[in-house]
Amino acid sequence: MRLSIIIPAYNEARTVEAVVRRVLRQPVAGVEAREVIVVDDGSTDTTVRILSALALEFPREVVLLTHPVNRGKGAAVRSAVAKLTGDVAIIQDADLEYDPSEYALMLEPIIAGRADVVFGSRFSGQQAKRVLYFWHYVGNCFLTMLSNMLTNINLTDMETGFKAFRADVLKGVPLRCERFGFEPEITAKVARRGCRIYEVGISYNGRTYAQGKKITWFDGLKAVGAILRYALGD
Numbered sequence: 555m556r557l558s559i560i561i562p563a564y565n566e567a568r569t570v571e572a573v574v575r576r577v578l579r580q581p582v583a584g585v586e587a588r589e590v591i592v593v594d595d596g597s598t599d600t601t602v603r604i605l606s607a608l609a610l611e612f613p614r615e616v617v618l619l620t621h622p623v624n625r626g627k628g629a630a631v632r633s634a635v636a637k638l639t640g641d642v643a644i645i646q647d648a649d650l651e652y653d654p655s656e657y658a659l660m661l662e663p664i665i666a667g668r669a670d671v672v673f674g675s676r677f678s679g680q681q682a683k684r685v686l687y688f689w690h691y692v693g694n695c696f697l698t699m700l701s702n703m704l705t706n707i708n709l710t711d712m713e714t715g716f717k718a719f720r721a722d723v724l725k726g727v728p729l730r731c732e733r734f735g736f737e738p739e740i741t742a743k744v745a746r747r748g749c750r751i752y753e754v755g756i757s758y759n760g761r762t763y764a765q766g767k768k769i770t771w772f773d774g775l776k777a778v779g780a781i782l783r784y785a786l787g788d
């Protein structure tokens with residue numbers, strides 16, 4: 555099994571090198587080969603310089619794609635999907651909130667042939683989760699519930715950044731959303747296609763705004779729009 559790890563990165567100079575090195579070091583049961591596709595999404599900090607050095611250091615594993623201007627997470631993931639050569643793909647955010655040591659957990663249902671898509675849930679399972687913002691939690695529950703109502707699936711964490719796919723499934727879903735509407739869009743589209751979706755509990759090392767958290771209530775509002783648009787057939 556060949557694994558493609560997709561890392562969208564926008565102004566993540568603080569963490570992106572640690573993420574890439576951790577991903578490269580991480581053995582994963584059932585995976586013999588891997589590629590790490592990092593997408594610099596028009597960062598204005600030193601992210602692209604850090605990633606260029608890593609691509610030089612690990613020319614066989616690290617593929618660097620760059621967007622000249624910032625376009626958003628959805629666009630960054632799409633650029634990576636167009637280039638990936640693995641049998642399975644996993645999306646790894648560049649900010650260390652999700653732990654590469656849990657790849658085996660995420661991929662097991664796919665490698666065993668039971669699942670097409672696996673969501674890593676921050677709201678179920680026994681793993682340690684950092685206790686953080688109550689109103690973000692309420693917002694996440696609301697977005698997941700709205701998405702579930704319209705797609706008729708029972709996820710506990712639609713907005714999770716930790717998602718794994720059979721590569722042919724990911725390549726077969728036409729994606730349009732440029733920014734964070736990516737999560738509702740992919741969820742609605744895999745649900746509508748009747749993909750076998752699994753969920754596993756993951757740990758969550760959430761960051762604070764002082765540590766670089768960027769998401770705001772406005773992104774939550776836009777997520778509502780994306781849920782309605784994609785669940786209703788766009």
Ligand SMILES: Nc1nc2c(ncn2[C@@H]2O[C@H](COP(=O)(O)OP(=O)(O)OP(=O)(O)O)[C@@H](O)[C@H]2O)c(=O)[nH]1
Nearest residue numbers: 562563564566595626627630647648649767768769
């Ligand atoms: N915020 C943001 N992230 C982007 C963009 N393009 C790519 N990304 C990457 O997408 C991933 C998810 O973005 P995050 O900002 O961590 O989103 P989040 O986890 O929902 O929110 P916070 O961690 O709270 O900021 C990260 O790896 C980002 O670097 C973009 O235009 N804006």
Ligand SMILES: [Mg+2]
Nearest residue numbers: 647649651715
């Ligand atoms: Mg994040």
